[in-house]
Amino acid sequence: MKSGGISYFKIGELASLLEMSPRTIRYYEEIGLLNSVKRVEGGKRIYTEKDLQRLKFIKRLKHLGLTLSEMAELEGIYQVHRTNRKVLSRLLELMDGHVAKIDERIQNLTRLKSDILSYREKILTKLEAEDPSKEGT
Template identity: 40%
Template sequence: MPTTEQTEELISIGDIAKKLGLTTRTLRYWEEVNIIEASPRSEGGNRFYTPYTVRRMRFILKLKELGLTIKEMQDLYVAYGNAKRTEIMIPRLIEILDVHINKVDEKMERLASLRKDIVDYRLKMIEKLHSSES
């Protein structure tokens, strides 16, 4: 297995895709849209990733689960990448998460209202059924 100059073990694109449950195309896309660093290549042109980049991939998957867009992930990458300082990235991440919390709250309110409408309509249908049986 290839290593970096600091003897960090590199992980092939195929291995990391399997480990994370992603496709290699997804990882190449993430490189294209600049949410992960371009990977070093072997002499045969195969992509390999550092453990640091693999940690970033796991972080991206968590952000994706939270509903962040590619654009928001790009913004975070830029904020962090400018100085490699978490004190820059974390406040930006908090802002983005606050927006998503508000969106989830709004969706929950709409769903609660929809649920109430469905329950009310169901009750009306039950009443109608019982009145037609009488």
């Protein structure tokens, strides 16, 4: 829908474009990740291109592993300082923390894989030693 040269989206249209549920969009609004949503008569929400871009950014941050509380923290920083510089600095810190956690998980999974393969070899050796078809050969 267009009004005054500006495109507006109904919540269902926005949800479809973003492949997320209308409930998720409303929840992001409730917790303050999506601000300044406009309402028309009857209280129906309408969303702008800016809202669409904001939700794409939220979706990307979620894909990168940021939690909703971390995203809310970034929003709070922006509301106080009104500059992306502080937000981006904190985002780098958060991402570095997530990379460190991923590295730790990779190390743990590598050790687990090694343990499983070692145990598997022991089981195979035991099965071969107990193979009745090899008795008397």
